[in-house]
Amino acid sequence: MAGSGRDRAYTYLKEVYLADPECQGRFINEQEVADRIGVSRTPIREALFLLSAEGLVQLIPKRGAYVAPWTARELSELMELRGMVERHAATQAIARGVVPEAEMRAALDRQYGLRGSDEGAAFIDWDHRFHSALVTAVGNDMLIDFYSGLRARQVRAGIVALFSAPHRREAVLQEHEEILRGLVDGDVAAAHRAIDAHLDSTLRVLIDT
Structure with missing residues (x-):
């Protein structure tokens, strides 16, 4: 995956991770995602802020990024x-x-x-x-x-x-x-x-x- 770590994390989370039905109703394991795409946790967090701004994940203090089930x-x-x-x-x-x-x-x-x-x-x-x-x-x-x-x-x-x-x-x-x-x-x-x-x-x- 080319591009900056944040861009790679953003693309992976948006196009692959969030498309997985199993992710609904769960918190995102930042370290697991970081290990999977070969970046540190910092670009993962940066990507999650972008996804939060788009309404695709919810950032919950002290708990992390949550993928809310559809309403x-x-x-x-x-x-x-x-x-x-x-x-x-x-x-x-x-x-x-x-x-x-x-x-x-x-x-x-x-x-x-x-x-x-x-x-x-x-x-x-x-x-x-x-x-x-x-x-x-x-x-x-x-x-x-x-x-x-x-x-x-x-x-x-x-x-x-x-x-x-x-x-x-x-x-x-x-x-x-x-x-x-x-x-x-x-x-x-x-x-x-x-x-x-x-x-x-x-x-x-x-x-x-």
Whole structure:
């Protein structure tokens, strides 16, 4: 992992550690993380301050960094924000004729290749790329930055959902097919319905967990 110790710690904690469903409801062992990525505890603490500012961990005096379990409200707000961005992106991509069919199909094909594996994190990474391709196609840099800011939460929520429902991967694949079909057909209403159905099903799995 290149970069400063703080950057390495931040990337690892945000992209790997927090994406692990087992970390929910636990305090982060700073020394364990430091040993795992080969840095001292100082950059770990610096990274945790950054993650705390983003609302991804809670710093509790004399106890350390706590990864709070999702609340129903947080999950609902996350899906609401995603829905707003993705529906807008669908509308604009269809109107401008810039639906990224090739990129979304490539991401979906990679997910098909991972459906029977134990690589849940990789499956969700390609899940994010599928959705991100649509948002990126619109070409609004501020929107892209905002959506990228949701990535850590999206990945964490996606992995928790994946491990909470035995047949979630197959459901995700079919839901993605519906989204892509609406986009390719140029049917804004169908694309919106498919996006909403996908996010609603994810939310239901997470809330029932």
